[in-house]
Amino acid sequence: NMSGSEMGFRPFDPESSFFSYPTSLHIEEVSASIVRSHRETTQYRPEELQALRWKVFSREEIHTYQSKSVDEMWQHCAVRLTDAVQYVVEFAKRIPGFRQLCQNDQIALLKSGSMEVVLVRMSRMFNTENNTVFFDGKFAGTELFKSLSCGDLIAAVFDFAHNLCALRLTEQQMAVFTALVLLNADRPCLEDRERVQRVRRDVELALSHILLRDNQESLLHKLYQRVPVLKSLCALHMEKLRWFRQLYPLTVHSLFPPLYKELFGSDTDIQTLTTH
Numbered sequence: 079n080m081s082g083s084e085m086g087f088r089p090f091d092p093e094s095s096f097f098s099y100p101t102s103l104h105i106e107e108v109s110a111s112i113v114r115s116h117r118e119t120t121q122y123r124p125e126e127l128q129a130l131r132w133k134v135f136s137r138e139e140i141h142t143y144q145s146k147s148v149d150e151m152w153q154h155c156a157v158r159l160t161d162a163v164q165y166v167v168e169f170a171k172r173i174p175g176f177r178q179l180c181q182n183d184q185i186a187l188l189k190s191g192s193m194e195v196v197l198v199r200m201s202r203m204f205n206t207e208n209n210t211v212f213f214d215g216k217f218a219g220t221e222l223f224k225s226l227s228c229g230d231l232i233a234a235v236f237d238f239a240h241n242l243c244a245l246r247l248t249e250q251q252m253a254v255f256t257a258l259v260l261l262n263a264d265r266p267c268l269e270d271r272e273r274v275q276r277v278r279r280d281v282e283l284a285l286s287h288i289l290l291r292d293n294q295e296s297l298l299h300k301l302y303q304r305v306p307v308l309k310s311l312c313a314l315h316m317e318k319l320r321w322f323r324q325l326y327p328l329t330v331h332s333l334f335p336p337l338y339k340e341l342f343g344s345d346t347d348i349q350t351l352t353t354h
């Protein structure tokens with residue numbers, strides 16, 4: 079008969095790292111709690127978006143958007159963007175371990191990660207059949223955003239949403255993936271990277287556990303491959319925003335939502351993020 083160690087049992091050794099390794103029950107709890115937070119903070123459930131799928135803007139409605147001035151349309155999108163970011167902030171606060179990070183690190187992770195999560199979540203409201211994204215209650219094609227005059231950015235946003243949508247992530251996979259996007263220990267200005275890494279480790283295990291259970295381990299590699307594209311898309315957003323702010327400083331200063339400036343502006347005073 080096989081000896082104890084051959085059968086995979088280890089002698090009890092409280093000093094070994096084995097006992098700090100989270101149990102699969104703990105990992106189940108982490109993924110269940112992240113999926114619940116995701117459901118509570120995504121504004122629309124998949125079945126609702128499915129039902130709205132073919133509500134597209136009429137030619138007249140598209141024309142109305144296209145006749146807006148550049149700064150008017152930017153302001154309109156900034157409000158929508160801030161709205162989406164607000165829900166991501168709520169989601170982050172409910173990720174197990176996030177609230178235990180120091181305030182500085184919570185803000186640093188949100189400043190650098192919330193836009194990325196908005197862009198990942200956008201793939202949930204993308205219709206790959208007619209290349210439209212959900213906006214203002216209906217589905218819109220790229221032509222609707224013409225007056226933003228940043229066609230390259232809009233094309234990149236639609237491309238990214240299309241490719242991610244094609245992976246057909248389940249809500250659970252999306253929930254845990256977006257938690258991983260936020261819990262990035264390599265972000266700038268973090269005070270306690272090891273702490274972020276520890277919180278991240280359980281979420282990494284949760285994602286592998288979910289993909290293994292769904293028999294979709296190949297998805298892990300595909301998701302990690304999308305991360306650099308996500309980063310470049312955010313960088314493009316920031317670049318365009320700097321371009322816009324140079325052209326319309328007053329609009330950004332007085333008409334953009336405060337949260338927007340805190341998150342994407344350079345000024346560090348972050349009141350809205352931490353209070354609500």
Ligand SMILES: CC(C)CCC(=O)N[C@H](Cc1ccc(NC(=O)CCc2ccc(Cl)cc2)cc1)C(=O)N1CCC(C)CC1
Pocket residue numbers: 120121122152153155156158159162196199200203211212213214223226228231232235315318319338
């Ligand atoms: C009801 C919820 C389920 C929908 C949640 C949701 O994800 N909404 C997004 C948020 C959003 C908004 C704008 C962008 N980017 C741009 O418009 C590029 C130019 C730009 C950059 C910066 C500023 Cl300040 C202003 C304009 C990205 C994402 C949304 O409203 N969208 C999707 C993407 C298109 C391009 C615009 C409309």
